[in-house]
Amino acid sequence: MTSGVEAFLEGVVRTATPLALAALGETVTERSGVINIGLEGSIIAGALGAVVGAAHGGVWAGFAFGAMCGCAVAAIFAVFAVTLRADQIISGTAVTLLALGGTGTLYRVLYGSAGAALNTPTLGPMPVPLLSRIPLIGPALFAQPSITYVLYALVPAVSWWMYRTHSGLGLRAIGENPAAAIAAGVRTKRVQFMAVLFGGFLGGVSGATLVLAQAGTFVEGMSAGRGFIAIAIVVLGRWNPLGAVLAALVFGAASALQFFFQATGSSLPYQLFLVFPYALTLVALAATRGRTSAPAALGRQNLDQG
C-alpha cells in the first residue's frame, strides 16, 4: 500500500508541475493588473514548439523553443491588451482561439493530416541522491523530471524579485494603484508588457513540460483547459508565487486521483475523474469568495482614469 500512496503522490507532483509553472507566470502577469485569458494559447503553442524544437535539437531545445512560442503568443495578447488597451477578456479569448486553431493547422501542415503519433525524446525522472530516499514524500518531490526542480528554484526567485526588488515593487504598484505608480514614474505599459511576456514564457514552458516530461507527443488541444485552471490556481494561491504552487498541488491531486482509481479497478465511470479538476476549479473559486487579495486594478482597461 505504501508504494501505492507513493505512486499517487509522485503523480500529484508530476501533474501539478505544468499547472504550477503556468500559474507562477500568470501570478506575475496579474500582479501587474493584467489578466491574460490567452494563457491557454501560450501553453498549446509551447507544446507544439516543444515538439518542433526537440525534433531538431533534443529535449532542452524543445523547452527553449516551446518557451519562445509561448512568449510569441503572449506578445500578440500584449499588443492588444496593453499597447492598444483593448478589453483583456476579449483579447485573451481571441488569442486562445488563434493559438488552438493555429497549432492544429501547423501540426497538420508539418507532420501530415492524420496527425501521426510523433514521438519526441522525453525527460526521465532524475532522482536526487539521499533526498529521494525519504519515505513517502521523497520520491514524490525528488524523483521527478528535472523541469520540476527548475520550478522549485523559480518559486523563491520570483518571490524575491516581486517582494524585495525595486522593479518588483513597481510591478505590484501598477496592479494595486496605477495612478500612484504612474506618479512615481513607473512605465506602466512597458512593465505590463514584460509581465505578460514572462507569463507567456512560463506558459510555453508549461506546454513544453506536457510534451517533454509527460505525453512524449503532441495532440491537438492537449492543453485541455490548463490555462484556465491555472488562472483559477492564481486566485486560489492568493496571487503569490508559493501559494500558486501549493494550489497547483491540490489540482495535481485531483488529476492524479484518476490514475489511482483506475489502478484500484473502480467501477465508477472514467469521465467522473476527467471532470474532477474542472469541477474542483468551480468549487475552489467559490470557496475563495471575497477576492480581497486580488490586485485592485486587475483587468482595468484604462489606467489613467481614476
Added chain:
Amino acid sequence: MTETLAFVMDMLVHATPLIVAGLAVAIAFRAGIWNIGADGQLIAGATAAAWIGVSTSTEIGWLALPLALIAGAIAGGAWAAIAAWLRSRFGVLEVISTIMLNFIAIYGVSYLVRGPLQEPTHVYPQTSSIVTGAHMPTLVAGTRLHWGFVIALVLAVTAWWVMRYSAAGFRIRASGANPFAARSAGLINVSRVTSVAFIVSGAIAGIAGAIEVSGVTFALYENISPGYGYTAIAVALLAGLNPLGVIGTGILFGALETAAGTMQRNIGVPATTASVIEAVVILAVIAVAQLRVHRATSVA
C-alpha cells in the same frame, strides 16, 4: 440541383446554430457578462432535446418537436444558471466558470452516450435516432435546409426588438454599459438583471443545440458541437453585438465553415484554419475599435 445552390443551402444549415448561439453571446456581452460558455450551454440543450427525442412516445406526434426545443432552452438556461449563481453569490469570474462548464458538458455527453443514453445495441457511442415527431421539418424540399433557420431569424428579430425597445432591454444595456450608473441613477438591480440576462443567454444557446439535434444530427453523440460556442463569439463581436447584425455575420461564418470543410476534403487545408480566421476577425474588430477610441481621445 446546381452546386452553388447546394453550397448556399449548406451554408444556411451551418449558419443556423451560429446565428442562434451568436445571439446568446451578444445578449450576454451587452449585459457585461463574458459568457464564453455558449458551447457548454448548447451541448446541454442538445442533450436535453435528444433525451426528449428518444424517450417520448411516438403517439404525441409533432408535439415532440416543441417539447424538445423547450427542454433544450431549459437545459441551456440551467447550465448558464450555475455560472450566474457562482458569479452573483460568490463573485466567481464567469469567464473561468463557463469554460470549466464547457469541459464538464463535453465529458457529461461522453458519459451519457456510453452509459444511460447509449443506443440499445451498445455498439456506437451515441443515442438512438430521435422520433420523427421531433424532426425539424425541411424548409426547401430536396435540401438539408430546415425550419430551424426560420426560428433563428425570428429569434434574432425578437432579440433585436427586446434589446432596443423594451424596458428589459434597456435595463440589460444600462447594466452592461455602466453598472455603477445603472445602480445609482436608474434604480436597476444590476445583479439581478445580469443574472437573468446570463440565464436567457444560456437558454438561447440551448435552443441552438436543440435545433441542431432536431434538424441536422437526429441523435446525440460526442463532438456534437465543433466549437459553435466559440465561433459564436466572433459572430457576435463582428456584428457589434447587434442581434440583426448577427444574422449577417452568422451566415458569413456559416459560409466560412462550409468552405473550410470543402477545402479540407478537396485540397487538404485543415478545418482548424477556420478558428484562426475567427480569431483574426475578433482581433481586427477590437483593434479597429480601439484605434478609433485613441484617435477620438487624442483629437479631443
